Amino acid sequence: MSEHPGHSAHTLHEHIVPVSTYVAVFIALMFGTALTTWVAYHNLGRWNSVVALIIAVAKMLLVVLFFMHVKYNKGLSRIVIVGGFFWLGIMITLSLSDELTRRWEINPAPFNMILPYISHLHLLF
Amino acid sequence: MSTATADIHEVPAESRVHYLNARYGIKSWLLTLDHKRIGLLYLGTITFMFLIGGIAATLMRLNLIEPQGALVEPETYNKLFSTHGIVMVFFFLVPSIPATLGNFLIPLMIGARDVAFPKLNLMSWYIFVTGCCCMLYAVMTGGVDTGWTFYTPYSSTYAHTSVLLAALGIFIAGFSSILTGLNFIVTIHKMRAPGMTWFRLPLFIWSMYATSMIFVLGTPVIAVTLLLLGLERILHVGIFDPALGGDPLLFQHLFWFYSHPAVYIMILPGMGVVSELIPAFSRKRIFGYSFVAFSSLAIAVISFVVWGHHMFVTGQSVYAGLVFSVLSFLVAIPSAIKVFNWTATLYKGSISYQAPMLYALGFIGLFTMGGLTGLFLASLATDVHLNGTYFIVAHFHYIMVGGAVMAYLGGIHYWWPKITGRLYPDLWARFSALVIFVGFNLTFFPQFVLGYLGMPRRYAMYPAEFQSLNVLSSAGASVLAVGYVIPLVYLIWSLKYGPPAGPNPWKAKGLEWTIQSPPPTENFEETPIVTEEAYNYPTVGGVSV
Numbered sequence: 001m002s003e004h005p006g007h008s009a010h011t012l013h014e015h016i017v018p019v020s021t022y023v024a025v026f027i028a029l030m031f032g033t034a035l036t037t038w039v040a041y042h043n044l045g046r047w048n049s050v051v052a053l054i055i056a057v058a059k060m061l062l063v064v065l066f067f068m069h070v071k072y073n074k075g076l077s078r079i080v081i082v083g084g085f086f087w088l089g090i091m092i093t094l095s096l097s098d099e100l101t102r103r104w105e106i107n108p109a110p111f112n113m114i115l116p117y118i119s120h121l122h123l124l125f
Numbered sequence: 126m127s128t129a130t131a132d133i134h135e136v137p138a139e140s141r142v143h144y145l146n147a148r149y150g151i152k153s154w155l156l157t158l159d160h161k162r163i164g165l166l167y168l169g170t171i172t173f174m175f176l177i178g179g180i181a182a183t184l185m186r187l188n189l190i191e192p193q194g195a196l197v198e199p200e201t202y203n204k205l206f207s208t209h210g211i212v213m214v215f216f217f218l219v220p221s222i223p224a225t226l227g228n229f230l231i232p233l234m235i236g237a238r239d240v241a242f243p244k245l246n247l248m249s250w251y252i253f254v255t256g257c258c259c260m261l262y263a264v265m266t267g268g269v270d271t272g273w274t275f276y277t278p279y280s281s282t283y284a285h286t287s288v289l290l291a292a293l294g295i296f297i298a299g300f301s302s303i304l305t306g307l308n309f310i311v312t313i314h315k316m317r318a319p320g321m322t323w324f325r326l327p328l329f330i331w332s333m334y335a336t337s338m339i340f341v342l343g344t345p346v347i348a349v350t351l352l353l354l355g356l357e358r359i360l361h362v363g364i365f366d367p368a369l370g371g372d373p374l375l376f377q378h379l380f381w382f383y384s385h386p387a388v389y390i391m392i393l394p395g396m397g398v399v400s401e402l403i404p405a406f407s408r409k410r411i412f413g414y415s416f417v418a419f420s421s422l423a424i425a426v427i428s429f430v431v432w433g434h435h436m437f438v439t440g441q442s443v444y445a446g447l448v449f450s451v452l453s454f455l456v457a458i459p460s461a462i463k464v465f466n467w468t469a470t471l472y473k474g475s476i477s478y479q480a481p482m483l484y485a486l487g488f489i490g491l492f493t494m495g496g497l498t499g500l501f502l503a504s505l506a507t508d509v510h511l512n513g514t515y516f517i518v519a520h521f522h523y524i525m526v527g528g529a530v531m532a533y534l535g536g537i538h539y540w541w542p543k544i545t546g547r548l549y550p551d552l553w554a555r556f557s558a559l560v561i562f563v564g565f566n567l568t569f570f571p572q573f574v575l576g577y578l579g580m581p582r583r584y585a586m587y588p589a590e591f592q593s594l595n596v597l598s599s600a601g602a603s604v605l606a607v608g609y610v611i612p613l614v615y616l617i618w619s620l621k622y623g624p625p626a627g628p629n630p631w632k633a634k635g636l637e638w639t640i641q642s643p644p645p646t647e648n649f650e651e652t653p654i655v656t657e658e659a660y661n662y663p664t665v666g667g668v669s670v
């Protein structure tokens with residue numbers, strides 16, 4: 001309970017991160033930004049987006065793990081982070097369920113193949 | 126509920142210090158960190174926004190009295206329904222119960238002195254007011270004509286109204302939702318009194334927890350979506366416009382990823398309020414506590430995977446339509462669990478029909494109608510006929526007005542004595558509940574019929590054969606308006622002339638009723654120790670007394 005000062009000693013085990021770690025992460029992020037800019041001037045064809053996304057994800061992980069202290073936190077904080085990504089996954093997957101299936105036929109091919117056979121079934125009865 | 130209950134006796138509110146008279150002056154309100162006062166700041170703000178949205182609705186209904194439009198130009202009509210929708214959804218319904226009753230009650234119900242982050246709480250109110258001002262400025266400088274859904278290309282390529290300003294208002298107000306949700310989640314996890322275990326929490330707390338989950342997980346998406354809209358309009362980055370390489374349906378996917386769960390931001394708190402009112406006025410423990418609690422979480426989770434039911438006829442693939450249709454039917458299960466558990470709670474209860482209970486019973490009936498007509502719309506084939514008609518308008522008003530607003534008013538009436546320390550005239554309150562119920566049904570039931578007959582929504586004019594049903598609906602709207610004005614009058618009256626309420630006028634269970642009304646600034650003089658379950662009403666031989 002935060003209102004009892006006596007309890008705060010064992011509820012607050014905040015990890016103290018040395019400043020050098022923050023500086024290192026900051027430099028890495030700046031390097032990532034420079035890399036993204038540099039790559040943007042080279043045409044890699046179909047790999048354009050892939051490379052840009054790999055750099056972006058690496059930078060995002062650095063921010064989440066070090067700046068947001070997820071590396072040092074256990075339990076509930078990690079559940080929250082994983083939950084956030086899971087929800088992002090829901091958004092992307094279900095949006096793609098539309099995007100990727102717009103060209104699908106209303107009657108999928110396998111059904112069309114067996115249709116002529118089924119349509120003669122009544123002759124048996 | 127706690128040891129503090131025994132020695133509570135009535136002390137006149139004037140002769141003791143409580144959160145309302147502890148400090149006076151504008152500054153003491155604008156700089157307050159007290160969750161109770163912040164709740165009241167929100168109450169004032171959203172009541173004002175409700176008035177704005179209500180005026181727009183009244184003008185719309187007046188216009189629809191005649192088939193060719195009785196009052197305004199079609200362009201003005203477009204702005205009226207857009208203003209009504211945007212103001213009511215984003216600036217009234219979304220913050221309604223969480224920011225007012227939630228702020229006021231969560232610390233009281235869990236036995237805490239305040240929320241986890243009081244300064245963040247005050248900041249969220251300032252952010253919300255900034256968003257409101259932005260929206261009002263947009264309305265005054267030309268208005269918006271896109272509808273509350275901001276569909277592209279109305280809001281992008283073909284926009285010629287204050288779209289970006291209104292979007293900015295929603296963007297800003299969204300951050301107040303996120304901060305409120307975050308604050309509530311941490312408060313519920315960390316600030317519960319000793320003995321207040323998860324399964325002793327009042328169900329209102331469970332529903333606020335589920336709502337906060339949606340606030341935190343959903344609201345950033347609408348913020349990003351509106352930001353992308355701004356990027357496309359200002360910098361011509363191709364996101365939604367096919368001419369720039371974008372996809373117009375992407376806007377709808379992102380918009381509804383937030384805006385369908387937003388419906389549950391509105392209705393889940395209402396369900397929480399009703400789960401408090403039904404046991405209190407049946408003098409009975411809620412039937413199936415854990416089912417009601419977990420169905421709140423189930424609704425919050427499922428609400429995120431059904432958004433495509435808004436897009437069955439907008440060009441979404443047939444396969445995605447199929448998937449979203451099936452998933453949409455799932456929401457009916459936890460919703461039905463709640464309705465069945467509430468009615469089972471009534472069974473053999475000792476029911477009294479005071480004003481809050483009338484609102485709660487109205488909620489159950491109207492929410493059930495709204496929910497069941499939702500099944501028509503989740504079915505692919507019937508939706509093709511009903512989509513874009515007044516059937517949809519009627520359906521979601523049964524949920525949002527018949528459900529959320531009824532519950533909001535029920536909650537305000539139930540906790541008003543706790544908030545103000547005063548009683549309001551019960552007869553007037555019952556009368557207004559009845560007027561609202563009648564007015565509501567008269568307004569929106571004809572719209573089911575109109576929609577089924579094929580009258581499209583969002584038009585300023587309509588074929589002459591639809592006139593009688595439209596006049597009925599407009600007549601109902603005026604009854605409804607009267608029903609909303611009556612409580613405003615007697616609740617303000619009660620602030621000065623209402624008799625003192627005492628700590629527990631309803632003889633209800635729950636920590637908030639164990640302290641004086643209005644509560645002292647620090648809520649509890651001593652941290653309460655909880656030893657029993659919620660809704661522990663006395664029973665004799667299985668029958669409540």
Ligand SMILES: [Cu+2]
Pocket residue numbers: 384385388431432434435
């Ligand atoms: Cu929906």
